[in-house]
Amino acid sequence: MSDALINGLAGAGGGIIAQLLTYPLQTVNTRQQTDRDPKKMKKKSGTVEQMYQVVQQEGWSRLYGGLTPSLVGTACSQGVYYYFYQIFRSKAEATALRRKNEGSGDGSVGMLSSLMVAAMSGCVNVLLTNPIWVVVTRMQTHTKKSPSDQVPSNASEQAIVGGAEPPPYATSNAVQEVFDEAGLWGFWKGVFPTLIMVSNPSIQFMLYETLLKKLKQRRASRNSNKGVTALEVFLLGALAKLGATVVTYPLLVVKSRLQAKQAIGVDKRHHYKGTLDAILKMIQYEGLHGFYKGMSTKIVQSVLAAAVLFMVKEELVNGARWLLLKDAAKVVRSKPR
Template sequence: MSQSKDTLRHLLAGGCAGTVGAIVTCPLEVIKTRLQSSGLALQPVYYSQVQLGTLSGGVVRPASSVSPSALQVLKSILEKEGPKSLFRGLGPNLVGVAPSRAIYFAAYSKAKEKFNAVFVPNSNLVHMCSAGCAAFVTNTMMNPIWMVKTRMQLERRVRGSKQKNALQCARYVYQTEGMRGFYRGLTASYAGISETIICFVIYEGLKKNLEEMQLSRTSGGEKSTASFLGLMLAAAFSKGCASCIAYPHEVIRTRLREEGSKYQTFCQTARLVAREEGYAAFYRGLLAQLFRQIPNTAIVLSTYELIIYLLRDKA
């Protein structure tokens, strides 16, 4: 197969896989984004107020120990905004996820091919460099779409009221912040490349072991249902580990994308969150993230592997 057909195969597989994952896990992403935002601290339904330093001026701030759960956020969205709000941002997500995954997997495949010629083939170093390059390219190209998606997910509404659609939201961002507004949070996305690297290094290692086990069991080397289930479990485990390690960048990225916020740069946001809310705030929404990302990554990677296998078999 020619290189152009091989790249198209990875583009198609990545795009289909990303679309399936985005639709299934959209409600969890909305909950996670709400949990990450600073606006959550302004919701009295979630936080009790603790008066601190009354002798020196009565400073009042939210109690960090009463952080809301994902179920509380879900209940609030359903009661105040309706079920449709659980799918806020799905439009730009669907517009962006197919090209995003397509770009990512195509870039990963091409980078892996190049790095295999430089380093020890299929080594951890190759996987790390390939994943890092693919994430850098994807984040740079897709940040405007993810910016609009985050703004839409953070927009609260009264049940029955009309919210901005994706085009209206994009137009508003451009009018109020210019082109720079579409790249808010990009530095945090670059910091999040570490999560992608960790995920793919673990996944590729587990995938290699699974393939060796499969070859030892079947002489023909054919894919079985058990092997795809194994790939799903490997993807879930690798993403779970990576998310727990690198999660704080997600909270910082959401804060940077908030409208009219006091958060300006990556380091300034990190310091501000730590000082005002404590280090626990960097892990707000982690549970919702794991519930969303683990099945999403399992679906995406296993669907990708399945489509690649089917297309390769027909080629």
């Protein structure tokens, strides 16, 4: 089994576990990002309160709306990302080694090359898995309307208004809804801001390196031989992640708005023709505040998910390598001498 495949499968496994643990936060966060009701905008409520409201009004199941396609999307995204990351990384390392043999460079992959590897892996991931996340967003933002809010247009809807329970909103409903709205292109809605968001890890990495360099320079100026502790690394990483999130979060909100169900024929403020149209309308009708809706929830969810993902992934990679080495040792011992 190749190292790229091991990392891909481990990333998928870690992503699934992280998704299961933090999914209710994701659902609430997506609703916060796509909320355009002026009344709700004025009445602020915390994440926990919003989760309680969803459970009270729509049931526990709505906190996990779209979980199945989301797990598929997470497994695909993490698997695709780490698989291609390992492939691109191996090529970058081979190129660096070749340059060293030619007399240029020290054989290590530089910062720019590392950023390029991460960016290319992220772009491949976005292009291949965006349709899954469009469906997930639809299912997360779908709400059960009360009978008084519904206007019957056919016999089935009249039965619902009359008191019958509406059928569950399944993955097939979301897929059909997206296709009816915009055809196949609808499954790549929000892909442009998502591609730009690939820069998030790059920004995080650059901020981390800058902060770490400043800390080391400060220690050196004081003639201190104290190394950087694990706690300091954790805090610097957290600050870098926070900075990257603040910079790129508006793009995440725009992406969610584009992927959510469009209010066609109702209020033009709620209907976006594309990325630029969404940005301009959000600035005009909501101001800069609209671009940072639900950011506190996202930060909590991202930190928890990232911690679980990296922890589980590393354990799975180490376990897989140990099993492979163990099997290889058995084969060597079983060979006749």
